[in-house]
Amino acid sequence: MRTVEEHVDTILSSLPTLESIELAVLDAQGLLCGEEVVSSTMLPAFDHSSIDGYAVRRADLKNASPDEPAHLPVVAEAEPGSREQRNVSPGSAIRIFPGALLPGGADAIVPLAWTDRGVARVNVVRCPPAGAYIRRAGEDVQPGDTAVNVGTPIGPAQVGLLAAVGRVRVQARPRPRVTVLSIGSELVDVGTTPEPGELVDVNSFALSAAARDAGGAVYRAGSVPANRDRLMSTLEAQLLRTDLLILSGGFASGSFDVVSECLSELGQVEYSRVAMQPGMPQGFGVIGEREVPVICLPNDPVSALVSFEVFARPAIRHMLGKKRLFRPMTKAAATEHLNSPAGRKQFRRGLLMRHPDGGYVVSPVGGAGAHLLFSMAQANCLIVIPEDVTEVTEGANVSVMPLVLGS
Structure with missing residues (x-):
């Protein structure tokens, strides 16, 4: 009998590393970045206003106060999306909106709250600090800056940053393709009324949901009876499109010989008694020409789910490249x-x-x-x-x- 930790180590030390693939940025959400993304542009791309107000020259507002406001003519409006480069001449103001291109000559933005919101002329009661409410080009990201590093989890902020630097696609560690298969001649699919001696195939549904929650790209292969020809053909078909095979069942005395015979023809699988409750019978190995790892879990639903948490979930997260493999205790x-x-x-x-x-x-x-x-x-x-x-x-x-x- 081996310990839980020994069986975990056996599995994790035998798992393959999945190479990064190119994905659409949104499809890479939740994955690890597989490349160093270097920006070729500035963020922001141009000087612009961060608020709703007036673009001004501070020299015109030195003595502005509530008692003696500065009076400036409003000569134009600067709206977001406009490419027209406007200029603030001495002694004037330009009405400006958030995101609008900063007019030439302006060295600050006056918030609306500091004015009477005038249309043709505006009264300003306070002089803003130099550069106030101006977002300068390149203050966030400069050309040549690394936007996203290799191994960075791609979340909403990273998706936004990748889009901002012009990346439609990005290299990322892919989700492992996980195939879930239940084995047992007593199993019938959901929706079928089981006869005496038959059981509904719970495990393929529960384990598929667990594998999806762990981050895998999951295919539920359903159930297959403990029949050598049926099982062999099913396994061979699934090995063509999976990175990790999760089997439940096959430890019962009537089916163990069939399952072990099929798996031994395809590769090498070791069956162990693990010192845990529930879930003592466990199996692990690699099968097929691509040496696909296969994790064998017990028949009973609770044993299968507990065993998944202890052994299969860390395996999926390891293949994703995650640093935290186990749930926090x-x-x-x-x-x-x-x-x-x-x-x-x-x-x-x-x-x-x-x-x-x-x-x-x-x-x-x-x-x-x-x-x-x-x-x-x-x-x-x-x-x-x-x-x-x-x-x-x-x-x-x-x-x-x-x-x-x-x-």
């Missing part, structure tokens, strides 16, 4: 006594809540059974109890893994 006080099997790391479903006095408390949801999907759906965290701890007393602090969507 926190501490919380247990609201009741908990038991855990010796020598196995337990992942109990829990409900994490903030305590009115500060800190967090966590309550177990449902039992420890690996089939109790309802309790998994009610939980917002996993309570993680180490292998060397067999009981947690009420009020004691425990480690908690919040299951935050998209985190």
Whole structure:
């Protein structure tokens, strides 16, 4: 039996690195930039006003005050989008709007609040500081500046900056193509009324959703019976278009031989007993000519989802190039006594809540059974109890893994 950490290390050390590809800027959102993007232009591209007011020469307003305002004729208007270069002559003002090209000769903008908002003539009661409310060309980005570095997560601000420097497309680390497949002759698709002995294929839906939440580009291949020919043809077809294959099921005595035989013909997969609850049976290897990694998860829905969190989610984030592979942990006080099997790391479903006095408390949801999907759906965290701890007393602090969507 291996530890959880040993199995995680085995998976992460065997994963391929996906090469960057060129994507439309919006399609790269959420990914890591795969190139150094150097600006060839200035931002802003020209001097312009940041407010609604009047473009002036400060020399005309030196003595302006509420008691003795300066009186200036308004000789023109400067509107955003106009390419006409206007000029402020001594002793005059130009009405200007946010984003409009700064008139020549103007060295400040007077806010409307400092004026009587005159149309033909304007009274100004205060002299603005030099350069006030003017956005200078290139004060944000100069030609040759690095706009986005390699490895930078591309979020809304980076998308905006890339667009601002004229990039329609950008190199980015792609989302790994993840194929999810359930194995079992007892499985029927959603919408089919199961007969006695049959089960609805829950795992391919749940695991596909989990893989999508982790950042993968997911294809749900559905379910396939534990039949050698059917399984082999399905696997061979999926290997042509996937970067990571996630299988659930196949550990039952009736199907294990078929699954292991098919996978061994395609590559090398090692099956292990991992010291955890739920989810002891696990498998990992690489198959096909492209050596596609395959993660084998248990049959029961809760075991499959917990195992995904522990092993498959970090794998997907690793292939994305993310630095934070694992969900952040926190501490919380247990609201009741908990038991855990010796020598196995337990992942109990829990409900994490903030305590009115500060800190967090966590309550177990449902039992420890690996089939109790309802309790998994009610939980917002996993309570993680180490292998060397067999009981947690009420009020004691425990480690908690919040299951935050998209985190």
